[in-house]
Amino acid sequence: xxxxxxxxxxxxxxxxxxxxxxxxxxxxxxxxxxxxxxxxxxxxxxxxxxxxxxxxxxxxxxxxxxxxxxxxxxxxxxxxxxxxxxxxxxxxxxxxxxxxxxxxxxxxxxxxxxx
Amino acid sequence: xxxxxxxxxxxxxxxxxxxxxxxxxxxxxxxxxxxxxxxxxxxxxxxxxxxxxxxxxxxxxxxxxxxxxxxxxxxxxxxxxxxxxxxxxxxxxxxxxxxxxxxxxxxxxxxxxxxxx
Numbered sequence: 001x002x003x004x005x006x007x008x009x010x011x012x013x014x015x016x017x018x019x020x021x022x023x024x025x026x027x028x029x030x031x032x033x034x035x036x037x038x039x040x041x042x043x044x045x046x047x048x049x050x051x052x053x054x055x056x057x058x059x060x061x062x063x064x065x066x067x068x069x070x071x072x073x074x075x076x077x078x079x080x081x082x083x084x085x086x087x088x089x090x091x092x093x094x095x096x097x098x099x100x101x102x103x104x105x106x107x108x109x110x111x112x113x114x115x
Numbered sequence: 116x117x118x119x120x121x122x123x124x125x126x127x128x129x130x131x132x133x134x135x136x137x138x139x140x141x142x143x144x145x146x147x148x149x150x151x152x153x154x155x156x157x158x159x160x161x162x163x164x165x166x167x168x169x170x171x172x173x174x175x176x177x178x179x180x181x182x183x184x185x186x187x188x189x190x191x192x193x194x195x196x197x198x199x200x201x202x203x204x205x206x207x208x209x210x211x212x213x214x215x216x217x218x219x220x221x222x223x224x225x226x227x228x229x230x231x232x
Binding site: 104 | 117134149151156157158160161164188202204206213214215217220221222223224225
């Protein structure tokens with residue numbers, strides 16, 4: 001009974017390709033996030049959506065485009081993949097975005113390798 | 116510019132002893148702090164949190180201490196168990212003037228805890 005799921009779990013692709021990662025949560029949360037864990041292991045927030053509205057947009061190349069078709073889904077599309085995009089991408093969700101006192105639930109991650 | 120730092124990449128302790136994981140931050144606006152635990156091939160899971168109006172929060176074997184003047188927090192695990200072996204991430208957030216945080220968490224790079232039987 002997965003709370004936050006991501007597909008695919010692993011993604012190997014070549015430079016220049018376009019790829020998407022999907023995320024779904026069944027917790028009834030209204031806020032979803034994308035994080036990137038780079039080679040130095042820092043988890044850095046990329047985007048956040050609340051009720052399908054973008055509320056956090058960190059300094060991320062515009063090759064990355066999040067899309068939220070509904071509250072339960074937040075997908076990440078990446079155009080023209082580069083070697084530096086190789087990382088683990090985590091999706092997360094929380095009950096609300098208003099306060100951090102509502103914990104964020106993370107998906108298992110998608111390991112993206114660009115060759 | 117890493118605003119949250121965990122300077123110990125790893126920590127090894129014996130089962131039954133205390134594990135102390137440390138975290139330092141530079142942004143004095145942070146007002147809420149969290150610890151997450153991560154097993155291999157899984158996402159981080161929430162462990163414990165503390166508001167800046169407190170200096171201690173306890174939940175079973177886990178206690179978080181906050182020293183605002185030193186911009187330092189620590190996670191104590193007593194007694195440590197082999198199942199506690201994981202990566203522990205410290206995270207912080209702050210609220211804007213309207214009291215909204217937007218859920219933005221700033222994470223440290225994690226500390227690998229190994230508890231030996």
